Amino acid sequence: MTITKTKQPAFHITGETGWINDPNGLIYYKGKYHVFFQYHPYDTVWGPMHWGHVVSEDLTNWQYLPIALKPGDIGDEDGCFSGSAIEFNGKLYLMYTGFAENQGGDSIRQLQCLAESEDGINFKKHGVVIGEDKLPAGYAPCDFRDPKVWRHDDQFWCVVAARKYDGKGRVLLYKSLDLFDWTFVNDVFQKDSLGVMIECPDYNQELSYMFTCEQFQPSENDVHLNVHTCRYHIGKLDYSTGVFNEQTRGIVDYGFDIYAPQTFSGTNVVIGWLNMWDRNVPSAKYGFAGMLTVPRKVSVKDGKLFQEPIVNVKEGLIQNVEDRLNDNVTKGVITIKARGLHDLSLKMRSNGENYTELTLKDGQWVFNRAKSGEEIKGVEKDVDSLAGIRRMPCSMNEEIILTIVLDEFSVEVFEDGNALSSTIYPPVDANELILSVKADNCTYQKSKIV
Ligand code: FRU
Numbered sequence: 163m164t165i166t167k168t169k170q171p172a173f174h175i176t177g178e179t180g181w182i183n184d185p186n187g188l189i190y191y192k193g194k195y196h197v198f199f200q201y202h203p204y205d206t207v208w209g210p211m212h213w214g215h216v217v218s219e220d221l222t223n224w225q226y227l228p229i230a231l232k233p234g235d236i237g238d239e240d241g242c243f244s245g246s247a248i249e250f251n252g253k254l255y256l257m258y259t260g261f262a263e264n265q266g267g268d269s270i271r272q273l274q275c276l277a278e279s280e281d282g283i284n285f286k287k288h289g290v291v292i293g294e295d296k297l298p299a300g301y302a303p304c305d306f307r308d309p310k311v312w313r314h315d316d317q318f319w320c321v322v323a324a325r326k327y328d329g330k331g332r333v334l335l336y337k338s339l340d341l342f343d344w345t346f347v348n349d350v351f352q353k354d355s356l357g358v359m360i361e362c363p364d365y366n367q368e369l370s371y372m373f374t375c376e377q378f379q380p381s382e383n384d385v386h387l388n389v390h391t392c393r394y395h396i397g398k399l400d401y402s403t404g405v406f407n408e409q410t411r412g413i414v415d416y417g418f419d420i421y422a423p424q425t426f427s428g429t430n431v432v433i434g435w436l437n438m439w440d441r442n443v444p445s446a447k448y449g450f451a452g453m454l455t456v457p458r459k460v461s462v463k464d465g466k467l468f469q470e471p472i473v474n475v476k477e478g479l480i481q482n483v484e485d486r487l488n489d490n491v492t493k494g495v496i497t498i499k500a501r502g503l504h505d506l507s508l509k510m511r512s513n514g515e516n517y518t519e520l521t522l523k524d525g526q527w528v529f530n531r532a533k534s535g536e537e538i539k540g541v542e543k544d545v546d547s548l549a550g551i552r553r554m555p556c557s558m559n560e561e562i563i564l565t566i567v568l569d570e571f572s573v574e575v576f577e578d579g580n581a582l583s584s585t586i587y588p589p590v591d592a593n594e595l596i597l598s599v600k601a602d603n604c605t606y607q608k609s610k611i612v
Contacts, residue, residue, distance in 0.1 A: 348404025
């Protein structure tokens with residue numbers, strides 16, 4: 163099938179054409195940031211997974227490179243599923259899940275494979291390095307995927323999502339001296355996930371957090387409403403026992419469209435998939451479906467994950483806002499700073515009839531995309547989801563700093579380290595931004611992408 167791409171976001175990563183999902187193999191290697199992603203280039207729906215590849219020097223402007231991994235070899239007959247990257251002896255290694263469908267169901271095989279590159283562009287596959295024989299007894303080889311590798315104390319460590327035959331999601335830890343020969347260490351959480359299966363575990367050893375993505379996780383009040391959700395766990399991985407001792411946990415992003423966040427190897431920068439499974443993707447008619455979030459600088463403060471967007475912008479003028487401001491914005495970064503904030507309502511991508519709204523209500527940011535444009539239908543049936551709503555706590559900071567990253571088809575909202583990311587598909591004439599605010603003092607700044 164030939165696809166032509168007729169539209170695309172200005173600075174969010176998409177496939178050159180076709181479908182993408184999880185970011186994979188995030189790494190800074192030989193002077194460039196490399197981002198790989200789950201990719202089906204021949205259609206705008208999920209299919210046999212390849213690894214697409216882009217690079218950037220500033221984390222904002224991305225350039226396509228040839229597809230890095232194609233399925234079809236022993237171990238990855240039917241797909242090269244998610245995984246991660248690491249540099250070793252000057253070479254770039256990718257660890258990914260080889261997917262073999264076989265007869266489906268329990269005969270599916272998901273095994274961990276290795277590929278290597280000297281130039282960061284062309285990859286040589288080494289086949290399966292964590293096979294079925296390395297799965298402890300009782301775990302299902304049909305649900306064993308998404309290795310995240312890192313180095314600690316002259317050894318390589320890797321977490322892989324797994325499932326017990328009669329249980330839910332688990333995260334297994336392995337270690338190796340050479341990336342080829344792996345030994346099972348332990349089941350890091352020692353208990354089932356809340357969702358039916360864990361996907362894409364991600365460990366950041368410097369900040370000592372683990373991300374997990376949970377499929378079909380029940381909602382928790384008005385949080386974790388998405389059918390599949392991403393959680394952070396902050397704690398300590400005890401390398402001697404292989405157990406992760408969790409201290410705090412939370413949701414990675416309060417928005418509609420976020421999954422599979424991954425941390426760049428050895429850095430504190432994260433990118434996620436800016437979509438959600440089990441929803442229609444209206445951009446398919448423009449030749450692409452799926453995009454990635456902007457990179458986020460992450461830190462941990464008071465046991466909480468703190469995220470700030472990284473976008474290369476030319477900072478715009480700072481304007482004082484009395485109580486209302488009108489502007490035209492389709493792409494760029496908006497910063498609103500307010501002291502003594504009582505009320506705030508922001509309409510984005512508006513043409514009067516269609517708009518996306520963010521309002522402050524009872525200490526929460528309420529994001530509403532019900533009128534944003536083309537309908538995005540999901541399987542969630544709770545009141546907020548049906549009303550196009552997602553909520554994020556508002557901080558009690560003396561000065562509230564709201565940062566909004568707007569691009570064609572997405573809005574990412576950041577405040578006090580929290581993030582709320584969602585896709586929107588507004589009509590082309592919906593460009594107005596209307597800010598109404600009641601505060602002792604408020605400024606507005608629009609910055610354009612460099
Ligand atoms: C998560 C996921 C991974 C898997 C990949 C397949 O979104 O389901 O678990 O490796 O997507 O594309």
